[in-house]
Amino acid sequence: MVHIQSLLYGSLTFALAAAIPSAATRQACNDITAALPGLDNVARPNSMRYNSEINDYYNHGLANLKPACVTFPKNALDVSKIVQVLNKYPDVKFAVKSGGHSPNEGAASVADGVLVALRDVTGTQYDAAKQVAYVKPGGHWFEVLAALAPTGRTVVGGRLGIVGIGGYLMQGGVSFISGQYGLAADNIVEYETVLANGTIAKINMDNNKDLMQAMRGAGSQFGITTKFTLRTYPIEKLWVGVRVYEVPHADFYNAFQDFIDNYSNHPNSATLYPLLASFDGIGPKASQADLQTKNLMQQAFDSLAGYSALRSEDYTAAFGTTKSAAAAAPKKNGTYIFPLLVNGPEPTSGTYAEMDKLPVKNQFGGSVLYADIINVSNAIWPLLGSMRTSFRTITLPTQKGNPGFFAEIESMWNEISAKHYKTAKGIVSHNIVAQPFPQAFGNESEARGGNAMGLTAKDKGRYVLEIAGLYVNDADAAMMQAVGKEFTDTLERHLQRTLRRNVLQASAVESYLPLFMNDAGSDQDVFGTYKEAAKIAALQKSVDPNGLWSKRAGGYKIRTGI
Secondary structure, three states: OHHHHHHHHHHHHHHHHHOOOOHHHHHHHHHHHHHOOOOOOEEOOOOHHHHHHHOOOOOHHHHHOOOOEEEOOOOHHHHHHHHHHHHOOOOOOEEEEOOOOOOOOOOOOOOOOEEEEOOOOOOEEEEOOOOEEEEOOOOEHHHHHHHHHHHOEEOOOOOOOOOEHHHHHHHOOOOOOHHHHOOOHHHEEEEEEEOOOOOEEEEEOOOOHHHHHHHOOOOOOOOEEEEEEEEOEEOOEEEEEEEEEEEEHHHHHHHHHHHHHOHHHOOOEEOOEEEEEEEEOOOOOOOHHHHHHOOHHHHHHHHHHHHHHHHHHHHHHHOOOOOHHHHOOOOOEEEEEEEEEEOOOOOOOOOOOHHHHOOEEEEEEEEEEHHHHHHHHHHOHHHHOOOEEEOOEEEEEOOOOOOHHHHHHHHHHHHHHHHHHOOOOOOEEEEEEEEEEOHHHHHHHHHOOOOOOOOOOOOOOEEEEEEEEEEOOHHHHHHHHHHHHHHHHHHHHHHHHHHHHOHHHHHHOOOOOOOOHHHOOOOOOOHHHOOOHHHHHHHHHHHOOOOHHHHHOOOOOOOOOO
């Protein structure tokens, strides 16, 4: 009994000690307070501003990470002062937060360290003479679009208004208008960035082409960017709608891959195809009583699932026979709901090649202001107050003549998720979306000087699976990570086996498959998939010789050469 009490006492003592910031961290907070005088510039635990900031994450589970203090710089000079203080304390961890959209622990959150919140580094200004916008990293994309709306122009920005600005731009950023103009990062003309030594630098293609290219899509490892200069483009209304197909599985997925491979023929179009949706803890069907008593948590799931939830019953039933999708007859008709966005009027027949050859059961939509499309997500944000989220991704090549690969993806997911969902402690959900990542992106990237991903005009078609999880119980965090990891690991092995079995097929598909950082999980080695990782590592080391970003802050690390 005494031994057990000793163990309990020791565990409690350790837990309490771990929750107390180090003396160096406390002193760093004090020094930052002195460097940034003002009532609201540094917030301490249990203060109103501190609590508000640490609870404002897309993944509410990150609120469990309690920083020693939260700093609120107002401009680049304030950020420089914070960085100079942090350099004095080499053992103090820190994180930088823009909009807080990343669900990954440590990306924009820190326990017992210094959180640099860019909430007050905000604002968007349009320069009519240069046709660029000066955008600061604090806030969300709906604020940027609102500021630009009177000008009739826009920037390549987030597809959801609630997405944060800084992280989205630093990691690459796909937009509904990326087919025409490329990734968001490729449209950055200049970075105003605070480097590791506290210097406020202007980085552009004229004064440092290599560094500029490396920073596009490399995340937070080069400094804290306090202002982006972005290209702008004319924008009016987009046609937004849905096509409903009832066609054989093979016909639909061959046409979908043709849509991706021929993006350059219809660059003003975009889609986010809801490939899979699975739920546990809600059930495949809701009774009338359930609908009448449904709480906000369940409503949030419904809102986020959207049209992809229409297929959830099929996938829930498929858990019982996990091979059902792969075994499905390729000539048997299925129902496919294909969302479509067009920067222009309603698409006419022939615009989408093979997709237009399929019989369309129904098509509906209408012209909508661009800002209104982006702002649809704003109503969901308050419902996420108690939600935990997870991301994971995998990049796959289009495979003409192998539409069955999509059935194999579905079968794999059904089997793996069903196994893990059995251990769920609360409501859990995943939505898997297929995002085109076409050669058109490489065209635009190369024309603008390139990016960290190394996209080129010679690329073949790719698509990215975004595996987005929602859950409510912290106890399910490990399971949500595990199901995504097993799925992407299994799918990667299966892809390689598939391509090895068909040498001709392997030579015809894209072999360079970099991970898309915006959608990646915290344990995924994003830079390990970049073909110029060694060059990026050397550039990172040149501006961060002591490892301020690479060793002490969160985010994806460049392992090669460091």
